[in-house]
Amino acid sequence: MSWLIKSSIGRKFVQSISGIFLILFLLFHASMNLVLIFNYETYDFLANDMLGANWWAIIGTIVIFFGFGVHIIYSIILTIQNRKARGNVRYASASKDNASWSSKNMFVLGLVILLFVLLHLYQMWYQMQYKEFFMIEGARHDSAILVEEIFSNVWMVVIYVASFIALWFHLTHGFWSALHTVGWNNDIWMKRIKAFGNVLASLICLAFIAVAVLMHLGYSNLLA
Numbered sequence: 214m215s216w217l218i219k220s221s222i223g224r225k226f227v228q229s230i231s232g233i234f235l236i237l238f239l240l241f242h243a244s245m246n247l248v249l250i251f252n253y254e255t256y257d258f259l260a261n262d263m264l265g266a267n268w269w270a271i272i273g274t275i276v277i278f279f280g281f282g283v284h285i286i287y288s289i290i291l292t293i294q295n296r297k298a299r300g301n302v303r304y305a306s307a308s309k310d311n312a313s314w315s316s317k318n319m320f321v322l323g324l325v326i327l328l329f330v331l332l333h334l335y336q337m338w339y340q341m342q343y344k345e346f347f348m349i350e351g352a353r354h355d356s357a358i359l360v361e362e363i364f365s366n367v368w369m370v371v372i373y374v375a376s377f378i379a380l381w382f383h384l385t386h387g388f389w390s391a392l393h394t395v396g397w398n399n400d401i402w403m404k405r406i407k408a409f410g411n412v413l414a415s416l417i418c419l420a421f422i423a424v425a426v427l428m429h430l431g432y433s434n435l436l437a
């Protein structure tokens with residue numbers, strides 16, 4: 214098992230598997246958010262009763278945070294490793310190679326997403342699950358109204374949408390790269406996987422954007 218930590222391919226493998234796990238989490242998260250457009254009561258039931266401070270939800274949260282932790286730590290290790298391996302050649306070849314803009318900027322895009330996640334966790338997860346679990350005064354149980362309050366501020370919508378765009382660039386390259394690493398690298402399948410990854414990333418990010426913008430404009434809880 215030490216190859217997962219010590220070897221270069223092992224590290225890339227861990228980075229890929231944790232990335233695929235996080236994409237599955239985002240697919241679930243974006244789908245659940247769409248409920249906000251239709252019915253607040255159902256959303257509160259899901260976010261608060263099902264995914265509140267019960268043990269199953271807490272274990273789920275720990276697993277998700279672990280996935281983020283591994284992905285972030287390995288991204289730092291791999292970036293340092295790549296820079297060391299390439300040295301100054303990185304600069305010489307940067308203008309010549311035709312790698313996409315996203316692939317060259319995965320670390321910076323990841324950093325933008327990390328800053329967004331920290332803000333987001335403070336605004337939502339900390340106010341709900343964390344405060345409820347640690348019995349801190351003021352825990353919010355009205356998840357839908359909390360999200361509505363945040364998106365009533367146009368600057369929050371701007372920050373969130375800008376982060377979803379960074380997420381789109383990160384996911385389109387990340388999905389393709391992850392499957393390439395785990396062994397799906399013949400010519401025909403790589404083209405299909407690239408197309409599938411682009412569609413998946415677009416669906417996830419469009420769902421996030423739709424919720425933020427529609428809630429700001431008052432098009433939510435439509436089936437109440």
Ligand code: HEM
Nearest residue numbers: 246260264265273274277337338341342356360421424425
């Ligand atoms: C319109 C966009 C989004 C909305 C409305 C939203 C809403 C929420 C809410 C209400 C919670 C708290 C749930 C609870 O504690 O029971 C939450 C948790 C969380 N969100 Fe988001 N979210 C959005 C986008 C994102 C994005 C893009 C990411 C990651 C890149 C993300 C990552 C997380 C994480 C890691 C948690 C904690 C997970 C957990 O408690 O298990 N969210 N979100």
